[in-house]
Amino acid sequence: MARQFPLAGLLRLRQLREDEAAGSLAAANERLRTSRDRVGVVSDALVSTDISPAGSASLYAVAAARAAARSALADLHALESQLTLEQGHAQDRYRAARAATVGLEKLEGRHQDAEATALLGAEQRVLDELASTGWARSAAKDRT
Template sequence: MSRAFPLAGLLRLRQLQQDRAAGELAAANVRMRETHEARAEAYNALETSQTLSDAVDAATMNAIAAARASSRSMLADLNALGTRHTAEVEAARAEFSSARARSVGLEKLEGKFVEAEAAEDLRAEQTILDELAGSAWHRRQKEAH
């Protein structure tokens, strides 16, 4: 009869940690992608507003200049946010790699344990079969004499 893997609880904990780290990495990637998209949209909006031909008076020109300044400020903020999100992705990736490494070692140990238990079960079964065959042979020998 096979025994349970003695480190099964620790393995499950490591797998949960790995799953959590994978979730955090996925969330960090989503945040970074959203920031890149927002930055691309802001660049697009700024590019389409580059014409001063719509400015018919000083007030309109001042409004266009203010909108551009605001857009540049927003782009600077988005670039800073993008840098922060990139750092978060790298940290989450490192944490996931670390959690995965801790799980892999235990998974390999579990695999070896399962193989050893299966081999032991087969040995025990073979021993029983050998004993049964030997007993039957001895019975037949006694009956023949």
């Protein structure tokens, strides 16, 4: 019977950490995508504004609205920069977790290969023993 991989608990823990890091990376990617979508919407709104003010009050209102939109756009760019940094950190954490898991997965594969080789060797020894016992019986029968 094959032995269980001695580091199975550690491997499972590392896989859980990798899954957690992958989830964090996915969430960071989603926040970054959402932020970029918002930047696109505000940029499009600024570009497509075609208002012809009729008086000075309307002109001041349009100027204030555009200034507010530019300020919001600057805030969104700053947020996007922060989210890009967070996404980079999440990517680094995922890569580190994956690297730690891969090493143990390779060890587990070698362990499974060694166990399979040992099992096949044991089966072969049993078959050899049966064959030699059968041959000895057959030879003894032929002598009598």
